[in-house]
Amino acid sequence: MDWNDKLQRIIDYTEDHLQRKEEPVDMDEITRISGCSYHFFLKVFSYMNGISYAEYVRHRKLTLAGYDLKSSPIKVVDLSYKYGYDSPTSFTKAFQQFHGISPKEARGASARLQVLPRMQVYTRNKYxxxxxxxxxxxxxxxxxxxxxxxxxxxxxxxxxxxxxxxxxxxxxxxxxxxxxxxxxxxxxxxxxxxxxxxxxxxxxxxxxxxxxxxxxxxxxxxxxxxxxxxxxxxxxxxxxxxxxxxxxxxxxxxxxxxxxxxxxxxxxxxxxxxxxxxxxxxxxxxxx
Known part of the structure; x- marks a missing residue:
């Protein structure tokens, strides 16, 4: 299995935990899929994608949190724990840094939120x-x-x-x-x-x-x-x-x-x- 295949499997695993299971990713599972140490995987991910794995996960969480705020009455305190933040304060700070507005402002009908789309490893397609x-x-x-x-x-x-x-x-x-x-x-x-x-x-x-x-x-x-x-x-x-x-x-x-x-x-x-x-x-x- 080459690195493109490994990275795609890890991205799929990550998204499954963020969107469906709503659980933290397991470093041991990533190590197993990548076939190398977690530290070396982090280097490869950053080199191949131009973004660190930690930053990708953080931005995807904040993207999904934005969808939650727009589509449900979920409380900010519940949202902060759902996405693994220690407190509503730390979540609100991260949310505002990413989206440019507070979680409260994000509920407004005219609020525009940032999105980091789900990553896909590039493969040249034939049409x-x-x-x-x-x-x-x-x-x-x-x-x-x-x-x-x-x-x-x-x-x-x-x-x-x-x-x-x-x-x-x-x-x-x-x-x-x-x-x-x-x-x-x-x-x-x-x-x-x-x-x-x-x-x-x-x-x-x-x-x-x-x-x-x-x-x-x-x-x-x-x-x-x-x-x-x-x-x-x-x-x-x-x-x-x-x-x-x-x-x-x-x-x-x-x-x-x-x-x-x-x-x-x-x-x-x-x-x-x-x-x-x-x-x-x-x-x-x-x-x-």
């Missing part, structure tokens, strides 16, 4: 694409406003997905999915130049009655250039877009159709190296 013609379909789900300040969408969009997973919206959308095959869509819609905000939605194909508080969208019959992305998200889908912008779109042979570009996320383990996500670009095919 396949094809043209598919699809009939009209109806989507239902939830929308959010995303800042388009440099670099913000790459952190705020994964943050919106994580928030929906924590507040139950994600599970609700999955339960309404009637698509074949099943999977969720990420959709970047209208851009407001004045506020530099983008409307982004998480949706599923559905025949159910629209639940209260949800939104819907009708996608017309369209031809699509469909690109397969393999690997854990959000990195796989972000690298897919990077590939499209730098290579495929430069040689773009089709006229863009008048409906939004879509991201599709399959029904499976989104942490797996074999996980399938797709980018759908609407195109107009000119007949001879």
């Amino acid at each position: 396949s694409w094809r043209i598919e013609h699809k009939p009209s379909f109806r989507l239902i789900g939830k929308r959010a406003s995303i800042s388009c300040i440099a670099g913000s969408p790459q952190t705020e969009i994964p943050g919106f997905w994580n928030e929906c997973q924590k507040n139950g919206i994600y599970s609700q959308i999955i339960s309404l999915d009637t698509g074949k095959p099943k999977g969720l869509f990420g959709i970047s819609e209208k851009y407001d130049e004045a506020s530099d905000q983008l409307s982004y939605a998480i949706m599923a194909i559905s025949d159910y009655i629209l639940p209260e508080g949800f939104c819907e969208m009708q996608i017309p019959e369209t031809s699509w250039a469909v690109f397969d992305c393999r690997g854990p998200v959000p990195q796989a889908i972000q690298e897919g877009w990077d590939y499209l912008r730098k290579e495929w779109l430069v040689k773009y042979p089709f006229q863009h159709a008048s409906c939004p570009e879509l991201e599709w996320y399959s029904d499976g383990n989104s942490y797996s190296s074999e996980y399938l996500s797709q980018i759908w670009i609407p195109i107009i095919i000119k007949e001879d």
